Amino acid sequence: MLAELHVENFGLIEKIHLNFSLGLTVFTGETGAGKSMLIDALAVLLGGRASAEHIRHGQGRATLEGVFAGLPASILSRLEEAGYPAEEGQLFLGREVNSSGRNVCRVQGRTLPLSLYRTLCAGLVDIHGQAEHQSLLQQETQRNLLDALGGREQRKLKDEVQRQALVYRGISKRLQELGLSEAERQKRVDMLQFQLDEIDRINPLPGEEEKLTEEKKRLSNAEKILNLAGETYACLYEGSGRGQAAYDLLAAARKDLAELARLDGRCAGMADQVETVYYALEDLAEQVRAYREDFDFDPGRLEEIGDRLVELHRLRKYGVSIEEILMLRSGLVKELGDLGSLEFQLEEVRVRQKEALQSYRESAGCLSEKRKEQAERLEKGLARELSGLGLERSRLEVRLLPRSGVHPEGMEDIEFYFSANPGEPPKPLSKVASGGEMSRLMLALKALLARAEEVGTFVFDEVDSGVGGRTVQKVGEKLSQIAREKQVFCITHSAAVAALAEEHFGIVKEVMNGKTRTLVRLLGQEERVEELARMLGGKGEISRRHAQELWHAGGRQAESEGKPESENNLI
Template sequence: MLIALYIQDFGLIDSAEIEFSGGLNVLTGETGAGKSVILDALKASLGFRIQSDMIRTGRERAVVQSLFDINSLSGVLARLEEYGLQPDAADDLMLALSREINRQGRNICRINGRIVNLSVFREIGGLLADLHGQHDQQSLLQNDKQVLLLDGFGGYDLEVLVKETARTYREWQNNIKRKDDIIGGSRERQQRRDTIKYQLEEIEAAKLAGEDENQLNRRRNLLANAEKIGLLTEGILKKIHSGDGMSQAVVDLLGNSQTELEELVRYLPDTASIFENIQTALCLVEDAARELSSYRENIEMDPRELNYLEERLSQIERLKKKYGDTIEDIVQYRNSLAAELEQLDELDIDATGIEKLVETSQNSYFATANKMEKLREKVAERLKKEVEAELSELEMAGVQFDIGFFPGAPGPGGINKIEFMISPNPGEPLKPLAKIASGGELSRVMLALKSILAGNDDLATLVFDEVDAGIGGRTLRSVAEKLDKLALKKQVLCVTHSAVIAAYASTHYLIEKLVGDKKTTTTIKRLDDDERINELSRMLGGDSTSENLIEFVKKIRKKESGVRSQESE
C-alpha cells in the first residue's frame, strides 16, 4: 500500500508530501490545477519514463520519493531478496523508492537508500501499483492486452500452460532453423569446413605450442653475430687479463698496485681502505674475465642452426600476418577454428533425423497450444459471466460481453486470436470492443475487469485517472459504488471531476494552483469534513455561500456514508 509520496521541484510543485490512507483516496481540483502532475510524480517514483522538462522551471533537478508498506506483498519481497534489497524486518517491511532526475537526463534511483539501475527500479515499481488513465483504457482495445487480462484471470494452471506453449513454440522454431542450416547451407558449410581444415593444418604443422618467439630471436641474433662477439670478447680479455704483449693487462696492473699498497699501508695506515678497494676491484675484474672466457668458449659458428632459426621465425611471421599478432593469439585462433569445425560436424546429422525432430517439436507445440486454448475457453466463459455481472452493476445491464476465439497464425501466445466482444444494445450483434465501445463504456469495462481481477494479483494499489470521463447521471453513482467496493480489497487512488465519486472517498485531497510572486505553484491539501463539503459543493457548481447546495452535499455525504456502512456490515 502507498503510504506517502514526496515531491520536490517537479512540474509546478516546489515541495509537497502527501500521506495516503487505505480505502478510496480521491484527488480533485479545477482543470489545470495539477492533478495529473501528482500522478506523473507517482509514475516517476515507480520507474515510468519521464521527460526532463517536468523539472521545475529554474531548478536543475527534481526528486520524487514514494513509501510503500509491503508486508502483504510476497512477490515483491521475493524479488527484492533476489536483488539483495530486502528491507529490515525491524522497519515493518517498508519500501522506499527514490528517484532524482536532472536536466542532463541522468537518473539516480535508490531502493531503501541503495543505488540501483533504472531497469531494476522500474521492475520493482511495476510490482507495487497498477495505474490506469485514458491511455491505459485505450490499451484495452489491443489484443495482446486482452490476452494478458484473460490469462491473469485464469490463475496458476493457465499460467503454466501459457509458459509451456511459449517454450514449445521456441523449441519448434529453433529446430526449423537448424533444419534450414543443415539442408539449405550444406554447400557453404562444406566450403567453410575446407577453409578451416586448411588453416588448422597450417597452424598445427608449425607446432607452436610452448614456443617462445623472444627466445628464438635472442638465439638467432647470437648466431648471426657470433664472429663479432668472439672478436670483442677476445679483445676485452687481452686488455683486462691476458695482455697483448705490448702492454700489461688490467689484472697485472691491479696486482702490482696491490703489492705496493700493502707496503704503503705499513707507513700510512689510513690507506688501508684504498688497499681493500684495489683488492675488491682485482676480484671483480678476475670474475669478469672468467665470465667473458665462458662466453668466448661457448660461441660457435653454426650456419645450419642459424638457417633453421631464420626459417622458423619467418614461418611464425607469416602465421602472425594471417591469424594473430602473437603466438598466443594464433593458438587461440586455432582453438576457435577447432570449436567451429566441431559445430559444423554436429550440423551434419542425418536429414531424416532433423525432419523427425522438427515434426516431434511441432506436434508437442500444437498439443500444448490446443490444451491451453481449451482451458482459455473455459476461463473465458467464467470471465464473460463475471464481467456482465459487474457491468450490470455499472448501469450496463443490457450489455452483452463475450470473448471470441478466431483462428490465427501459430505463435508463442497460441494458435488463436482472442478478441473482446461487446453488444452495448439488446438485439445488436456482438462486435469487437475496439470498433464500437465509447470512452465511457471503455472506462466501465476496465473498471469491471479490475474489480474481478483484484484478488488475482499481489498489487495492493490501483490508480485511476478520470475513470468518470464520458459518463454521468446514475452511471456515475454506480461507478462510485464500484470504486468504493474495490477499495475494500485494494487501496484505490482516483483523480476525478465527479462530486459523486469524491463523496465516496475515505480520504479527499484538494489540488490547487496558486499564482503569486511572479510564479505559479501547485499545492496539495488533505481536506477535513467541512472542507470536503465546500469542495464537493464547488464540484457541483456552487461555492461556500450556496447554502442550499451545501445542504444537498451534506445529504449526499450522509447517504454515501450510510451505504458504505451497510455494505461493510
C-alpha cells in the same frame, strides 16, 4: 498498500509527505494544478523512466520515497530471495534523480541497480491513465488481461508455454543449420580441411614467433654485437685505445684504500666496498669474454629463421597471434567432426524437435482450455460489471483465433469484440468503442481482475472522463467496489466520484516569491464540501447545498478532522 509517499523537488512539487490508508482516495484540483504530477512521481518511484526534466527548476536532484505495507506472500518471497527482506512487513523504496542523469535506487536503505530495483517493484501498484485505456485496443493487452484473470496458475502455465516455444525454436534452428545439402556440406568440409592442413603443415607453436623475431634481431646484428662485446671486454680488463682498463685502475684504487684503511680505521668500510667492486668487475669481464667467445653466428640459421617467419605470417589470415590460430584450429577440428557425423546428429535433433513439439502442444493445449474458461468467465463477469456502469445493453465477446506454428504466446490470438447497442453485431474493440466506453471497459476489467491479481494498489487517472450524468455516479460506485478489496487512488474532476472517497486530497498551485509550487493536503469535512461545491461549478449557496447532499449521499463522516496537518501538508 502504499502507506507513505515522500516527494521532493519533482516538477512543481517542492516537498510533500503524504500518509495513506486503505479504501478509496481521491485527488482533485483545478486543471493544471499538478494532479497527474503526483502519479508521475509514483511511477518514477516504482522504476519508471526518469530524466533531468523531472527535477524542479533550480534544483540538482529530485528525491522520491515510499513505504509499502500489507505485502502479499509472493512479493515478500521475492524480496527475501533477492536479499532485501521486508522489515516488520514493510518495504522501503527510495529513488534519486540527479541533473547529471545519474539515478540512485534504494530498497530497505541499500543501493542496487535500476534493473533489479524495477524487478522488486513489479506488482506493487497498477497505474491506469489515458494511455493505458488506449492500450486496451491492442491484442497484446487483451491477451494479458485474459491470462491475468486466471491468476498465478495460469501465469505459470503461460511461462511454461513460452519456455517450451523457445526450446522448440532453438532446436529447429539447429536442425536448419545441420540440414545443409550434401554439396554444400562437402564444400564446407573441403574448405575446413584445407585450412586445417595449412595450419598443421606449418605447425605453429605458442610463443614461437616472438622467440624467432628476437633471434633474428640478434643474428642480423652479429658483427655489431661482437664488436661491442670486444670493446666492452677491453674497457673492463685488457685496456684499449680509450685508455687503461677499468680492472687495472680499480686494482690500484684497491691497493691504495687498503693502505688507507691500515692508517685510518675509519676507511675500512671503503676498503671493503672497493674489494667487492673489484671482484664483481672481474666476474663481469669474464662473463663478457665468455659471451663473445660463445656467440655463434650461422648465416644459414638467419635464412632459416626468415623463411619460418614468412610461413608464420602466412597464417595471419586465421588470427593475429599464434594463440588465436591454434584456437581456430580447435574449432576447425570440432566442426569437421560435427560434419562428419552429420547424419547421426540430424536424426538425433529430429527426435528432440519432435519431443519438444509434443511438449509444447500439450502445454499450449492446456493454456487454450484455460483461456476458453476465462473467456467465458470474463464475458459473464463483464456483462455484470458493465451493467453497473451504464452499459447494460452492451456486449463484449472474447474470441480465440487459432494460429499455426509454434508461438511463445500459445496457439491462438486473443481479440475483444464489442457491441454497444442491441442488434449491432460485435466488431473489433479498436473499431467501435468510444473514449467513454473505453474508460468504463477498463474500469470493469479492473473490477474483475482485482480479485485475481495480487496487486494491492490501483491508481486511476481520470477514469471518469468522457462520461456524465448518472453514469459518473456509477463509475464512483465501481471504484468504491474495488476499494473494498484494494487500495484505490483516483484523480477525478467529478464531484460525484470525489464524494464517495474515504480520503480526499486537494491539489492547488500557488506562486510565492516568483516561484510556482504544487501543494497537496488532506481535506477535512468542511474543506471537502467546499471543494465539491467548486467542482460542481461555483461557490454559491446552491452549489454548496448540492455539495452537502453529495457528501451525505456518500455516507462519509468528518474522518479527516483531527489529523495533524504536518503529516500531509507541504513541509
